Amino acid sequence: MAVHNAEIAEIFGRLAELLEIQGANPFRIRAYRKAAQTIEGLSHSVTSMVTEGADLSKLPGIGKDLASKIQEIVETGHLSLLDQVSSQLPGQLAELAKIPTLGPKRVKMLYDTLGIQDLKGLAKAAQAGQIRQLHGFGKKIEEKILAETDRRSTSEKRIKLHTAEEFAEPILEFLKGIHGVQEAIVAGSYRRKKDTIGDLDILVSCQNGKPIMDRFVAYDEVKTVVSKGHTRATVVLQSDLQVDLRVVPEESYGAALQYFTGSKAHNIAVRSLAIKKGLKINEYGVFRGETRIAGRTEKEVYAQVGLPYVEPELRENWGEVEAGLHHALPKLVTINDIRGDLHVHSKASDGHFSIRDMALAAQEKGYEYLAICDHSQRVTIAHGLDATRLAAQIKEIDRLNHTFKGFTILKGAEVDILEDGLLDLSDDLLQRLDLTVCAIHYKFNLPRAKQTERIIRAMDNPYFSILAHPTGRMLNEREPYEIDMEQIMAAALERGCYLEVNAQPVRLDLTDLHCKMAKDIGVKVAISTDAHRTTDLDFMRFGIGQARRGWLESGDILNTSSLNALKKKLIRS
């Protein structure tokens, strides 16, 4: 049984958390965290690297010791050191440390003095007023713990980027309207276009922060004020979304934006570069001794440490710092590179608009083409098309195309991949289409090897063009099904097939890391909205964000091609 990268990362992450509570050397803890991150960001399976005899200690942040620990995990499925540490400390202690105001030190204290091991015990002790009596604790901390243990039982999830926009944009408008505000921007993972957002980090530049803080905490959606100073404040909205505001003077805006955009790991890497150059970077600027030598723009901050501007989507410490030093950063795809959408629905299946309306909307966006891909017959819940209805749709599209100039509707279908890997429509019919997007809609729970085989067998069909929403995940709703993505991508490359980055905010599937894997393997992807209504075509921006996080350039994307080039690429050899 192959151990996945995510599992190895998880083991190191858990170990780091427990070691932290034990009070181990913080830099040793950081080493485990960094290793976890490195492994999570790899596009190649560590298990196969071990099998191939690759030297793991060549990986950044992984030395001799961690290399042998990885080997142990790959070979045995677990890490004896973690087992040993877990036997000394109950595993749930790490969960407690995730509660605001509780960190490793306080969790250790609670465990040592009151024997608290889990959320339940914590809530009980807080209700009994035991916590406030401990040294270093008090009434306020106890109240916060109570509030949090209450809240935990109701909600606790990262929200989708799309949802975050709905909160962020109005707050931004509100802040921009305050007298004295020069610039206001949402930084953090929102700016890095992560698929989900834990909280909103907003940065404002102005000369005097105090009045802005006063207005901010009085924003009408604010439920509680967690903290408030002259330059930083944290509030929680009615919706339980946390919003952090940071105010800096204009001359520090770039440095603050860089700092506040993160990621944390990226910032550590950049600041380490600065140290080597005898510089110090903080949110106010880049300093040599006491003198500020940069800070107004992000670009000049990066320039001081010998880096070109790094796009926010790349700032994950997934190799962008090294690439920047070697002038090898990708020129990321932008929404303007997109020439068409290769997966949309019409009301023939579960869409809400006619083919003509969808096409007009796509043309309005400046696209050259749009592929209508309604569901196939098996997907009855979406009113999938059988052979007769699809044949009629093909004729309709041919007719409609005569009415458009400089714009082409492509004939497609979202074909269900049946359990045995066959496609849900006959080859006779499929060959009359310009392309197919093929997807799994049923039987999500096959074993990994079977599911992988199912998809690859489907790709054997000469009319398979694009694997749609390849992992099937739905953010906060459904886990991805088990597949060997590397094997699938290699198979797609071999057969002249493509993978989709489904731009639906709830899907964003492929993930960012999968995009990076696709680039490494050399298989191209289609960024498609899976639109069910005309306005859904705007989801393209989320797909673009995801692709950019995966280092993809215009040339890595199928639908940046002109219509003619696209048609050639869709012909399987």
Added chain:
DNA sequence: GCCGTTTTCGGCCCGACTGTTTTCAGTCG
């Protein structure tokens, strides 16, 4: 535990805010 254009030891990002203190540890981002 990692790492090296101060290289095999001695560093490791950096500052704001809170609560519990009475000068600062702990937490957070």
